Amino acid sequence: MKPFREMTKAELLEQKDELERAFGVVKEKKLSLDMSRGKPSVAQLEMGMGLMDALNSSSSMKTATGTDTRNYGLVDGIPEAKQLMADMIQTKPENVIVCGNASLPIMFDMVSRSMTHGVVGATPWCKLEKVKFLCPAPGYDRHFAITQYFGIEMITIPMTPQGPDMALVEELVSKDAAVKGIWCVPKYSNPQGYTYSDETVRRFAALKPAAEDFRIFWDNAYAVHDLYEDRADHLLDILSECEKAGNPDMVYEFVSTSKVSFAGSGIAAVASSRANLEWIKKSMSVQTIGYDKINQLRHVAYFKDIQGIRAQMMRHANILRPKFEAVLRVLEDELGGLGIGEWTKPNGGYFISFDAMEGCAKEIVAKCKEAGVVLTGAGATFPYGKDPKDSNIRIAPSFPTPEEMAQATDLFVLCVKLVSVNKLLESM
Numbered sequence: 001m002k003p004f005r006e007m008t009k010a011e012l013l014e015q016k017d018e019l020e021r022a023f024g025v026v027k028e029k030k031l032s033l034d035m036s037r038g039k040p041s042v043a044q045l046e047m048g049m050g051l052m053d054a055l056n057s058s059s060s061m062k063t064a065t066g067t068d069t070r071n072y073g074l075v076d077g078i079p080e081a082k083q084l085m086a087d088m089i090q091t092k093p094e095n096v097i098v099c100g101n102a103s104l105p106i107m108f109d110m111v112s113r114s115m116t117h118g119v120v121g122a123t124p125w126c127k128l129e130k131v132k133f134l135c136p137a138p139g140y141d142r143h144f145a146i147t148q149y150f151g152i153e154m155i156t157i158p159m160t161p162q163g164p165d166m167a168l169v170e171e172l173v174s175k176d177a178a179v180k181g182i183w184c185v186p187k188y189s190n191p192q193g194y195t196y197s198d199e200t201v202r203r204f205a206a207l208k209p210a211a212e213d214f215r216i217f218w219d220n221a222y223a224v225h226d227l228y229e230d231r232a233d234h235l236l237d238i239l240s241e242c243e244k245a246g247n248p249d250m251v252y253e254f255v256s257t258s259k260v261s262f263a264g265s266g267i268a269a270v271a272s273s274r275a276n277l278e279w280i281k282k283s284m285s286v287q288t289i290g291y292d293k294i295n296q297l298r299h300v301a302y303f304k305d306i307q308g309i310r311a312q313m314m315r316h317a318n319i320l321r322p323k324f325e326a327v328l329r330v331l332e333d334e335l336g337g338l339g340i341g342e343w344t345k346p347n348g349g350y351f352i353s354f355d356a357m358e359g360c361a362k363e364i365v366a367k368c369k370e371a372g373v374v375l376t377g378a379g380a381t382f383p384y385g386k387d388p389k390d391s392n393i394r395i396a397p398s399f400p401t402p403e404e405m406a407q408a409t410d411l412f413v414l415c416v417k418l419v420s421v422n423k424l425l426e427s428m
Contacts, residue, residue: 003339004420009428012421019418023371026411031372033408038190038350039399040263043319048261048312054302061297069293075284076277077269081296085269087306088223089255090237095271097280100291103256103268107217108146110252110270113283114180115150119213120249120279125152125180134172134182136164138353138381138392140190143183143219147383154383157182159189163196166203177210181217187235188222191381191394192353193346195233205241207250218253224313225259226348227321233347239271248273257299259316259350260309267292267299320350323397323405327352330406334413340420343395352395353381360419361390367415373408 007015055061061069063078076082077098086093099106115131118124125131132153135144139159147154155172157164163186172179184204186196196204204216218238226232242251249272257266270280303309328345331354335341343354356364361378368375376394379387395412397405 001338003337004417004424005339007424009425012425012428016418016421016425019414019421022414023367023418026414027371029372029407031407031411033373033400033404035396035400035408036374036376037399038259038396040259040316041319041399041401044316044398045262047315047319051261051298051302054298055294059301061294063293063297067293069297072289074293075288075290076281077291078293078296078300080300081267082269084300084303084306084309085255085267086271088309089220089253089271091239091253091271095239095273095277096269097271097277097284098267098269098291098296100268101265101295102258103219103221103254103270104142106254106268106270107143107219109283109287110215110217110280111146111150111152111181113280114213114215117283119180119215120275122213125150128178130178132176132179134164134169134179135383136183136189137383138191138387138394139183140185140219141376141380141385143185143217144383144385147183152180153178155179156383156388159192159194161192161194163189163194163200166200170203170207173207173209173211173214175210179209180211180213181215184216184218185221186218186238187220187233188225188346188349190221190349191351191376191392192344193349193351194344195235195347198236201236201238201241202245205238205245205247205250207247209250214250216251218251220253220255221259222349223255224309225316225350226313227317227324228347229314229317231347239273242273249275252276257309260312261299261302265295267296317348320398323400323402324352326402326405327395327397327409330409330413335416338417338420341416350396350398352397354393354395354416355391356393356416357420357423358389358391360416360423361387361393363419363422364393364412364415367419368408368412371411371415373411375412 081098082093082096115125133147136157253271256268365378379385
């Protein structure tokens with residue numbers, strides 16, 4: 001089939017009739033599928049059930065250093081868990097605080113304490129006339145929700161396959177003291193699946209902020225989430241690169257096992273410099289007596305070490321890989337060469353990013369919903385939920401079964417074609 005833009009009006013009208021008939025047939029099937037979030041599938045969750053047997057009433061509840069995990073103490077995490085989380089992001093255990101069940105609350109807390117008490121002695125953000133955050137986009141909607149909740153002005157930074165537009169980042173960070181942070185998903189970014197290049201990481205580490213309290217929020221959510229063992233993306237360690245560049249305090253790195261063990265019932269950590277960790281612990285000493293050390297011990301008992309995590313993640317990949325490949329195959333077979341969409345082909349993570357013709361994303365998502373498939377809302381991958389081109393759609397292949405995934409993708413490409421045809425006819 002020739003590109004849609006090269007079709008005559010008569011040819012487009014013929015396509016429209018065929019597509020509307022096909023859409024009506026799908027609607028009659030009354031599908032009910034949810035692809036709105038990157039949730040692990042039931043099969044993935046079942047694979048981790050051994051975690052529930054890692055500890056029992058006969059187990060020793062003490063850490064290797066003798067601390068009883070059933071009691072108070074070790075507010076920054078048990079040593080074994082600190083080592084495990086450090087190994088996930090290639091840093092040192094002394095750089096790590098192990099917290100609760102997921103990384104999102106840690107990120108929220110970091111912004112919150114910065115607002116109320118300032119960053120390591122700096123003026124609290126709530127006392128400043130203006131606070132700004134840089135937001136690489138398309139990006140993670142929950143990041144943007146945090147900064148919007150606190151009334152922080154968000155500035156969109158375009159993404160490239162190498163990471164954020166670093167020339168723009170460098171300019172804004174160096175010239176505007178109101179810029180206090182930047183959100184980053186550096187490996188298999190949400191939603192595009194890009195991994196920051198070595199040059200990008202080093203440019204981040206070498207930033208010269210106008211604000212002494214500027215921080216990089218480095219959400220390494222997909223650190224071990226490779227789909228292919230033989231072509232996994234490599235990400236430089238930002239903490240060591242910041243140390244080399246003379247900026248040891250400039251980054252907070254976040255990691256969790258939310259998509260390694262159980263979603264929302266894992267363990268999570270923040271890694272940073274000694275000065276930053278002492279500031280965090282000062283707040284934590286008021287906030288909590290300590291996080292769930294028994295859950296930390298359970299994870300260590302089950303995974304044992306980083307090799308155990310990597311082995312588990314390859315089992316996850318065996319479930320996820322066919323779903324990603326099936327989606328990409330349908331996109332290529334049905335939309336390749338038509339000039340009405342482009343998409344990423346990630347080596348890991350949880351998402352595929354699709355860019356429709358400008359002005360079509362909302363209508364495509366609405367059409368899919370009309371026929372029973374729920375996608376992430378169009379615009380969600382941009383600050384304030386506003387995609388200036390109305391083109392980006394996040395595809396989350398993880399949760400549906402392979403059969404459901406095939407149905408959902410077939411419907412998706414049908415909706416892309418139908419909305420695109422209508423858009424082209426409107427412009428004639």
